[in-house]
Amino acid sequence: MDQKALRLLESRCIQEEPPACQCACPLHVDVRTFSRCMVQGLWEEAWKTLKKTMPFPGILGRICDAPCRDVCRRKEAGDAVEIGLLERACVHTPAPVQRMPVLPRKRQRVAAVGSALSSLTAAWDLARKGYNVTLLEPSDRMGVYLFEIPDEVLPRSVIETEMEALFVLGVETVCRFSLDWDALEEIRRRFDAVYLGLDGLTFWGECDTGEPWPDAALTRISGLEGFFTGGLALEGNSFSPVWRSAEGRWAATTIDRCLQGVSRTAGREKDRPYSSRLYTAMDDVSVLPAITPQDSVAGYTENEAVQEAGRCLQCECLECVKVCPYLKHFGGYPRKYAREIYNNDSIVMGSHKANRLINSCSLCGLCEVVCPENFAMQTLCLKARQDMVGKKRMPPSAHEFALMDMQFSNSDRFAMTRPDPETGIASHLFFPGCQLCASAPEQVRDVYAHLRRVLPLKSVGIMLGCCNAPAFWAGDDALFQKEFSALKEQWTALGCPQIIPACATCYQMFKCHLPEADVISLWQVLEGAGLPAGALPLKLSAPPAIHDPCTTRHEPEIHDSVRRLLNRLEQPFEELKGNRSHTACCGFGGLMQNANPELAGSVVRHLAHQHPADYVTYCAMCRDNLAASGKRALHLLDMIFPSPDEADPAGRRRPGWSQRRENRSWLKNILQQTLWKESPENMEPYENIALSVSPEVQQILENRRILISDIQRVIYHAEDSGQKLCHPDTGHFKAAFRLYNATFWVEYSISENGFTIHNAYSHRMEILRKGP
Amino acid sequence: MMNPKGTQPEDLVWECQACHVNLVEGPVTLMYMGNRITVDLPQCPRCGFVLVSEAVALGKMAEVEQALEDK
Ligand code: SF4
Ligand code: SF4
Ligand code: SF4
Ligand SMILES: [Zn+2]
Numbered sequence: 108m109d110q111k112a113l114r115l116l117e118s119r120c121i122q123e124e125p126p127a128c129q130c131a132c133p134l135h136v137d138v139r140t141f142s143r144c145m146v147q148g149l150w151e152e153a154w155k156t157l158k159k160t161m162p163f164p165g166i167l168g169r170i171c172d173a174p175c176r177d178v179c180r181r182k183e184a185g186d187a188v189e190i191g192l193l194e195r196a197c198v199h200t201p202a203p204v205q206r207m208p209v210l211p212r213k214r215q216r217v218a219a220v221g222s223a224l225s226s227l228t229a230a231w232d233l234a235r236k237g238y239n240v241t242l243l244e245p246s247d248r249m250g251v252y253l254f255e256i257p258d259e260v261l262p263r264s265v266i267e268t269e270m271e272a273l274f275v276l277g278v279e280t281v282c283r284f285s286l287d288w289d290a291l292e293e294i295r296r297r298f299d300a301v302y303l304g305l306d307g308l309t310f311w312g313e314c315d316t317g318e319p320w321p322d323a324a325l326t327r328i329s330g331l332e333g334f335f336t337g338g339l340a341l342e343g344n345s346f347s348p349v350w351r352s353a354e355g356r357w358a359a360t361t362i363d364r365c366l367q368g369v370s371r372t373a374g375r376e377k378d379r380p381y382s383s384r385l386y387t388a389m390d391d392v393s394v395l396p397a398i399t400p401q402d403s404v405a406g407y408t409e410n411e412a413v414q415e416a417g418r419c420l421q422c423e424c425l426e427c428v429k430v431c432p433y434l435k436h437f438g439g440y441p442r443k444y445a446r447e448i449y450n451n452d453s454i455v456m457g458s459h460k461a462n463r464l465i466n467s468c469s470l471c472g473l474c475e476v477v478c479p480e481n482f483a484m485q486t487l488c489l490k491a492r493q494d495m496v497g498k499k500r501m502p503p504s505a506h507e508f509a510l511m512d513m514q515f516s517n518s519d520r521f522a523m524t525r526p527d528p529e530t531g532i533a534s535h536l537f538f539p540g541c542q543l544c545a546s547a548p549e550q551v552r553d554v555y556a557h558l559r560r561v562l563p564l565k566s567v568g569i570m571l572g573c574c575n576a577p578a579f580w581a582g583d584d585a586l587f588q589k590e591f592s593a594l595k596e597q598w599t600a601l602g603c604p605q606i607i608p609a610c611a612t613c614y615q616m617f618k619c620h621l622p623e624a625d626v627i628s629l630w631q632v633l634e635g636a637g638l639p640a641g642a643l644p645l646k647l648s649a650p651p652a653i654h655d656p657c658t659t660r661h662e663p664e665i666h667d668s669v670r671r672l673l674n675r676l677e678q679p680f681e682e683l684k685g686n687r688s689h690t691a692c693c694g695f696g697g698l699m700q701n702a703n704p705e706l707a708g709s710v711v712r713h714l715a716h717q718h719p720a721d722y723v724t725y726c727a728m729c730r731d732n733l734a735a736s737g738k739r740a741l742h743l744l745d746m747i748f749p750s751p752d753e754a755d756p757a758g759r760r761r762p763g764w765s766q767r768r769e770n771r772s773w774l775k776n777i778l779q780q781t782l783w784k785e786s787p788e789n790m791e792p793y794e795n796i797a798l799s800v801s802p803e804v805q806q807i808l809e810n811r812r813i814l815i816s817d818i819q820r821v822i823y824h825a826e827d828s829g830q831k832l833c834h835p836d837t838g839h840f841k842a843a844f845r846l847y848n849a850t851f852w853v854e855y856s857i858s859e860n861g862f863t864i865h866n867a868y869s870h871r872m873e874i875l876r877k878g879p
Numbered sequence: 880m881m882n883p884k885g886t887q888p889e890d891l892v893w894e895c896q897a898c899h900v901n902l903v904e905g906p907v908t909l910m911y912m913g914n915r916i917t918v919d920l921p922q923c924p925r926c927g928f929v930l931v932s933e934a935v936a937l938g939k940m941a942e943v944e945q946a947l948e949d950k
Contacts, residue, residue: 459949502948503912830928832893832902841893841930852931870936871944874929875908875915 108490113449116487119480120442124385126422128175128190131380133343133353134160134167138175138190138419145193145416148409151203157194158205162231162352163269166224166253168198169261171349174380180422183389186397188419189407196412209276210237215299215366217241219355220284220291222249223307224348225338227273228355229362234276236363242273243284243294244307251307259404288327295333300362303328306338306351335362342379353379386479387422427474427482430685432713433699434474434484436706437464441474441482448491459500465491466505467706470580470697471657476688485697492582503848504871505702506581508812511847512764516541516573517590519788521771524597526568527559528782533568533604537629538617540610541573543727545767546742548774553639553748554609554629555778561636568601570594571775574613579620580698591620598624607632609744611658611665611726612696630668630725633747634675642747644678647757651741652681652718654733655690656726663687669725669743676746683717691717695728711736721757731761763805765815793823797861804864813851813867820844821853822862839865845873886921890932895923902930909940912947 108116128138137156144153157164173191181188217233219226222244234240242249253266274280284290286308295301328334337358343350357378364371398415400407407415427441428434437444444464451461468488475483495501515521521541526533537558539551559567572594578587598606598621605625608614617626645651653673659665666687673680685691691714694700694707715722715738724730725743733740745756753759762770772788779785796819800808808814825831825842832841843852850873854866886904893902902921907929909916922929931940 458946462949504944504948829897830926831896832928832930833896834893836892840896843931850931852933852936866933868933868936870931870940872909872911872940874931875910876927876929 108449108452108494113445116445116482117442119482120424120440120445120478121384121386121480122424122440122442124383124424126385126387127178127180127383128188128422130377130383131178132175133347133349133380134162134356135377136160136175138188139421141197142188142190142193142416142419143421145197145412146419148413150197150200153197154200154203155205157197158207162228162356163224163272164194164198165202165265165269166261167348167352168194169265170256172344172347174343174347174349178382180387180389180420181395181418184392185395185418189397189415192400192407193412193416196407196409199406200409207235207272207276209235213237213239213366215239216297217300217302217362217366218243218294218298219302219304220286220294221245221251221304221307221338222280223251223253223304223338224352225306225355225358226302226304227270228352229302229304229337229359230273230278230355231276232356232359233362234273234278236359238363238366239277239279241279241281241298244280244282245284245286247282249280249282291328295331299333299366301334302355302358302362303334303336304338304355305336306340306354385422386424386426387420388426392420424479426477426479427484430473430477430689430691431484432710433467433469433706436467436709441478441484441487444484445487448487452491452494461491462495462502462505463703464488465495466502466702467699468697469657469692469694469699469707469710471692472660473657473685473689473691476660488697489580489582492580493584494582496582496584501582506577506583506698507701507848509577509698509701510581510583510586512768513541513573513575513577513590515768516571516771517575517593520768521775522572523775523779524568524570524572524601525778525783526601527566529559530565532564532566533601534564534566535562536568536570536598536601536604536606538570538572538574538606538608538613540608540613540727541571541771542731542767543609543742543744544571544771544774546727546731546762546770547744548770548777549750550742550744550748551609551774552777554744557639557748558607558632558636562632566604568604569778570597571771571778574608574610574616576612576616577698579616580696591616595621610728611656611662612728614662614665615658628662628665628668630665630672630743634668634672638672638675638747641749642676643749644676645741645746645749645756647721649720650679650681651721651723651757652683653686654683654693654714654722654724654729654740655686656724656729657690657692657696658726660688660690672743672747673723678723678746680723681718681720685717693726693729693732695732700732707732708736711738734759735761763809764812765808768814768816793819796822798822799858799861799863801864804866808867811868813869817846817851817869818853818855818864818867820846821851821867822855825853850874886919887932887934890921890930893921893930895926895928897928898923898925900925911944912950914947914950916943 126139129135141153141156161167171191175190176187179187216239218241219230220243222242230240230242250266335358337354338351340347340350361371395418398411400411447461451459465488470485472485475481537555544551555569575587575590606617607629609629614628617624694710700707711732715733715736721739722733723741730740730742739757741757776787821842821844824844839854839856841854843850849869849871851869855862855864891902903924904919905922906917907920920929
């Protein structure tokens with residue numbers, strides 16, 4: 108990803124867009140932060156927030172007409188937040204002592220004619236930019252109409268204090284400036300720029316163009332170099348104090364740019380009010396009317412202000428973060444993550460802090476669906492993984508276990524492609540997928556038998572193996588291409604039959620990577636071809652809630668088909684709030700479970716808590732992950748092919764990692780023996796080692812992802828080579844063996860008919876033995 | 880990088896089954912992702928078989944592995 112791509116991506120996430128109120132405010136006051144400070148009673152902080160963008164908070168805070176209220180999102184659930192009244196309440200508290208940053212003095216001189224809000228603002232801004240500013244007031248008093256505002260709204264003392272700030276900045280003032288053309292031409296010669304604050308200049312002397320004020324002034328000076336005007340607030344309400352002030356600010360910016368010799372307009376699109384791109388969901392916001400001050404003259408009491416500020420929604424988006432525990436876990440949002448991932452990719456030295464962020468996403472795509480701008484975090488993470496693998500920077504531990512599992516599934520221990528055993532042809536190819544075979548091999552056998560019975564022509568083949576999604580998810584494209592083309596070759600050799608995957612992930616892999624194939628989900632096939640006689644609704648205490656696997660997100664036909672199957676089974680069911688295109692991941696997707704098992708645990712619990720009922724789903728991984736989290740969960744096949752031995756399929760435990768491999772091998776052997784009369788695959792010598800493993804140790808192995816076959820290989824090696832340690836007190840042995848990229852340690856003892864396992868663990872570092 | 884106290888007294892109770900001697904503490908070079916580090920770990924003084932205890936494997940060693948993976 109280059110800088111430009113990053114910018115583009117960042118701009119897609121609108122979470123950092125200012126809220127509507129701030130965009131609408133001509134001075135762009137950070138109303139949201141201001142309200143947050145007010146709710147917390149942090150008056151000083153609130154003051155400082157105003158002061159950041161507001162030139163004279165003491166004055167404007169009291170008289171602002173709050174055009175921001177027109178766009179406040181609160182209006183959709185009650186009244187707009189009374190931002191003007193809140194500002195008033197804030198500036199009634201003592202102002203914090205604060206030094207305003209000022210740029211170094213420049214040589215250029217600027218005159219501001221008039222001393223109403225626009226001129227005062229222009230003077231303030233220009234003085235802070237380092238210019239020598241002189242205010243020229245035709246009347247005998249600085250501030251003109253500000254003094255006409257009733258004292259209880261804007262006390263004179265406040266005006267005086269605020270104007271003091273100008274003197275502190277070194278602004279000079281001249282009263283009784285005689286406003287006529289000669290005088291203007293004279294000051295034009297003496298100053299580098301002249302600002303005419305039309306909001307404060309009601310007298311124009313003789314008007315030689317015959318036009319009424321202020322058009323006359325505008326006509327007269329238009330095109331004259333060095334003159335700038337503002338203060339009429341023609342776009343806003345012409346009496347709007349905040350518009351008048353802002354016009355002084357915009358003129359000051361233009362003057363500064365002209366005097367610096369840079370573009371007057373570049374990058375100023377957001378000077379004026381604009382509409383916010385920020386999205387804020389209003390669905391769960393309850394209606395609250397505005398707080399009316401008890402004393403309308405004095406305004407809000409502190410208490411009332413706190414209450415009113417509490418109605419501010421603190422507008423933000425975070426739609427994706429609300430639904431994704433992964434996005435929440437890392438404490439940011441996609442815009443921030445995009446930058447972190449970009450930095451991760453571009454640093455050469457130092458810690459790659461975003462590795463875990465990149466590898467923990469389940470690639471489920473829910474963020475893209477809920478985001479108002481369709482930001483796809485999964486695309487970003489997958490691309491980053493591919494880059495990391497390409498640069499040989501992928502942490503080996505992130506995906507290795509899953510990739511080894513994939514390798515197992517694609518080995519002789521499981522992989523097998525056969526046409527129909529009776530006819531030797533294949534017009535259809537059943538692809539049960541490695542995880543369904545790992546979880547429920549008997550059902551796979553039954554499904555295959557059923558398909559051969561109900562589909563015409565006795566030409567249903569079967570392919571056992573992995574769809575290679577793990578390699579794809581790991582970002583290992585080379586591995587994926589290699590394995591997937593092997594799969595494709597076998598499919599082609601069978602005559603390109605229609606593929607019938609049982610698993611939604613396999614379905615996606617075929618659909619995306621084998622577009623020439625005719626792919627149809629098992630559920631659609633069963634719907635068309637009919638259910639077996641034994642298919643039954645289950646005796647559950649309440650109707651189960653249906654969970655759509657995240658890889659079906661964009662497959663409404665599959666969603667419908669599954670629901671029609673349930674109806675046909677006369678099985679009542681409930682819908683989850685997050686269903687179909689809005690379904691949540693079970694934590695398996697994207698290899699989240701490998702890279703971040705703890706997070707995957709909270710992801711599946713998040714899914715399990717959506718509904719109190721048992722779940723019914725149609726992905727073996729979803730079913731097993733839910734079951735492992737303690738949720739009662741069924742696979743749709745539990746209803747269509749109920750097992751006579753399984754009294755309570757919703758309570759069935761998730762088979763462990765070793766069991767999953769055994770189940771796959773069992774399935775292959777049983778199919779080979781019964782359908783093709785082939786003899787089973789040869790066993791490795793270590794597989795004959797008999798182990799006794801207590802449930803506690805079993806759990807340890809499961810958590811540490813240590814397989815029974817790993818342990819057998821360690822013991823085989825130790826007993827064969829004699830290289831092991833012995834504990835004199837317990838008589839236990841301890842041995843190690845390096846397999847793939849880890850060293851496995853096993854503590855065991857020899858028992859009557861085999862070996863008792865007491866403990867096992869592994870590390871990835873390699874021992875080079877000899878010291879330095 | 881690794882805790883020099885990689886060896887606990889109970890680790891030295893183990894006896895090398897091939898050489899029939901107790902383990903002693905000594906320097907060992909470990910390697911991961913092209914990085915080598917040297918630490919003291921219990922080992923057989925005769926054949927050099929090194930013991931990585933559960934505490935070391937799942938504690939310090941796992942930490943260092945993680946740090947090297949993210950380097
Ligand atoms: S609710 Fe608060 S943040 Fe949102 S627009 Fe209104 S004042 Fe601004
Ligand atoms: S886990 Fe799913 S919803 Fe969350 S960021 Fe990744 S793809 Fe998006
Ligand atoms: S949904 Fe998420 S990615 Fe999309 S704009 Fe909102 S915060 Fe950003
Ligand atoms: Zn030895």
